[in-house]
């Protein structure tokens with residue numbers, strides 16, 4: 255079968271030029287109530303996640319303002335994907351990368367980073383802000399001690415939301431032919447929420463921002479009740495917070511859902527088995543939130559969410575039935591296919 259007459263782009267001169275312009279697919283055969291649901295495959299970026307976009311914009315902003323000089327060191331606290339993005343962009347541009355990573359992150363991500371020449375320091379994921387071993391405080395301290403190093407800080411860096419305001423948002427609106435009713439996002443740093451929210455407020459004011467937040471995170475409860483809860487823990491990687499990052503403008507959110515890990519994992523598995531899309535755990539949370547939103551509608555709506563990263567990094571977790579059973583994450587209602595395995 256031929257692929258038709260869509261012209262292919264010429265070969266890129268660098269993987270940097272392959273960041274963005276990611277494909278979108280409609281999810282058919284899912285229970286979406288009266289709605290149509292689309293996912294944008296940020297997993298198609300060269301570093302495998304949505305974070306390639308912000309890595310490029312934050313590095314280029316630091317080059318432009320003179321804080322990052324040739325041969326300098328980029329330091330960041332990251333769940334992995336921002337680190338991969340920074341490595342992807344930084345190594346090609348000749349910078350050194352030092353990353354502080356909480357110890358709950360998947361081994362595949364850490365191996366990938368080390369193979370790219372990144373200096374990875376692993377720290378505790380069970381301590382909060384203000385503790386010396388908290389990953390962000392540790393990154394800031396390390397950067398201050400290295401000459402020529404900058405702490406790039408995705409949580410407060412304005413070039414993070416700006417990347418989504420100027421690239422992800424316009425791409426989505428173009429792919430949806432100017433007609434999108436709701437955008438479902440998660441929050442790690444808040445860059446996606448804030449950048450897309452700002453873009454749609456100007457370019458498509460009818461588009462509602464919907465937050466899908468892991469159970470245990472403080473963000474959805476804060477939107478829904480105005481109160482900070484005591485943070486819990488969750489298995490989903492890359493989203494959910496125990497504080498509100500500077501880059502996270504929760505006033506942009508019109509609906510917020512708290513999604514348990516079992517529901518996120520069931521949705522990620524459904525995305526693979528029904529649509530053939532291998533997404534990470536946060537993509538499961540976003541899809542679960544998007545499905546809840548779609549089913550609550552009484553009118554037809556056009557809803558978009560993101561596959562934030564590829565599930566290849568989570569094969570030993572989200573896609574491993576024994577691991578799920580060990581973690582007590584096998585919800586028999588949601589994972590009927592696992593019933594035989596766990597007796």
Ligand code: PMP
Nearest residue numbers: 441442443444445446492536562
């Ligand atoms: N999904 C994954 C897999 C991530 O790593 C992140 C960022 N840590 C996000 C979603 C959230 O994006 P943002 O930082 O823009 O809020």
